[in-house]
Amino acid sequence: xxxxxxxxxxxxxxxxxxxxxxxxxxxxxxxxxxxxxxxxxxxxxxxxxxxxxxxxxxxxxxxxxxxxxxxxxxxxxxxxxxxxxxxxxxxxxxxxxxxxxxxxxxxxxxxxxxxxxxxxxxxxxxxxxxxxxxxxxxxxxxxxxxxxxxxxxxxxxxxxxxxxxxxxxxxxxxxxxxxxxxxxxxxxxxxxxxxxxxxxxxxxxxxxxxxxxxxxxxxxxxxxxxxxxxxxxxxxxxxxxxxxx
Numbered sequence: 230x231x232x233x234x235x236x237x238x239x240x241x242x243x244x245x246x247x248x249x250x251x252x253x254x255x256x257x258x259x260x261x262x263x264x265x266x267x268x269x270x271x272x273x274x275x276x277x278x279x280x281x282x283x284x285x286x287x288x289x290x291x292x293x294x295x296x297x298x299x300x301x302x303x304x305x306x307x308x309x310x311x312x313x314x315x316x317x318x319x320x321x322x323x324x325x326x327x328x329x330x331x332x333x334x335x336x337x338x339x340x341x342x343x344x345x346x347x348x349x350x351x352x353x354x355x356x357x358x359x360x361x362x363x364x365x366x367x368x369x370x371x372x373x374x375x376x377x378x379x380x381x382x383x384x385x386x387x388x389x390x391x392x393x394x395x396x397x398x399x400x401x402x403x404x405x406x407x408x409x410x411x412x413x414x415x416x417x418x419x420x421x422x423x424x425x426x427x428x429x430x431x432x433x434x435x436x437x438x439x440x441x442x443x444x445x446x447x448x449x450x451x452x453x454x455x456x457x458x459x460x461x462x463x464x465x466x467x468x469x470x471x472x473x474x
Contacts (some may be wrong), residue, residue: 276455281407285451285463288405289389295334295380296321296445296467302335303357303375305464309311312361314349316397321442321469323413323433330447331357333377340373347376348396384411409450409460416444416466423425430466444468 242250283311300320302310306319320333324394343365344350350366352374361377368374383392383401391408392401413433416426418441426443436442448464 231342244247272346273455274457275456277453278461281335281451281453281461282463284405285449285461289307289447289463289465290332292330292382292392292447293465293467295332297470298334298337299332299471300334301471302338302377303351303359303373304352305353305357305359309357310351310353310359310361315473316362317377319439321415321439321445323415323436325432325434328386328411330382332380332382334380336376336378338376340368340459342374343367344374344376348379349377351377384408386410388420391449405451407452407454409452410448411450414446414448415442416446417441418443451469 235420300307300317302313302317307313310317316333322331322458324331325331335351336344338344340387343346344367347365348363350362350364351359352362352366352368352372354372365376366374378395380392381397381401382404383394385392389406390403391405391411393404394401414430415433415436416430417436418425419427421438423438424443430444430446443464446464446466448462450460450462452460460471
């Protein structure tokens with residue numbers, strides 16, 4: 230048997246076959262990479278949208294709770310509080326020049342113990358007497374103590390931030406960044422004695438009498454710092470509890 234003839238008939242992989250195999254392998258690898266990249270970007274976009282939605286929900290829920298209790302000074306009307314601070318007369322104010330929303334609001338509480346987190350404490354027997362004390366205080370016999378706070382929200386258009394300050398003094402702190410715009414408008418009653426909104430919402434500068442305010446609408450637009458999603462608008466309309474009943 231001629232071994233030279235046997236070995237001579239064996240053939241290896243040709244150059245063409247090798248190139249075809251490399252091309253197919255490269256196409257497979259590129260497909261996997263493309264699938265991974267697409268999945269990663271989809272996750273990033275969904276995560277960015279979820280973060281914007283979470284931020285919008287948080288800030289609007291927080292502001293809604295404080296607006297809903299604005300001007301809620303216990304069981305008696307504010308006019309029955311002899312020593313009420315001047316801030317109690319207009320519990321909601323919008324300064325269009327500085328983009329500041331000012332709210333005098335009360336905390337939900339049973340009122341049976343010493344107040345906490347209060348700029349003022351309203352102490353009342355819910356019948357005839359009501360007095361205001363600065364800071365926290367405890368109720369006397371037959372009385373309840375309601376904490377009242379002054380909170381302010383300011384939109385800084387240059388920095389794209391929503392700022393917050395409590396107590397009416399000191400510096401504002403950043404509550405949220407990535408805020409492109411904020412707009413506040415008011416639903417007004419036709420007369421002070423009416424409890425319902427009449428007509429369309431109006432801008433703060435067009436409010437002739439703060440006592441006519443029955444609801445507040447807040448509109449914000451949030452932007453993603455990485456530009457993965459388009460700007461997202463969020464809005465809420467809040468009825469003032471003490472003026473709609």
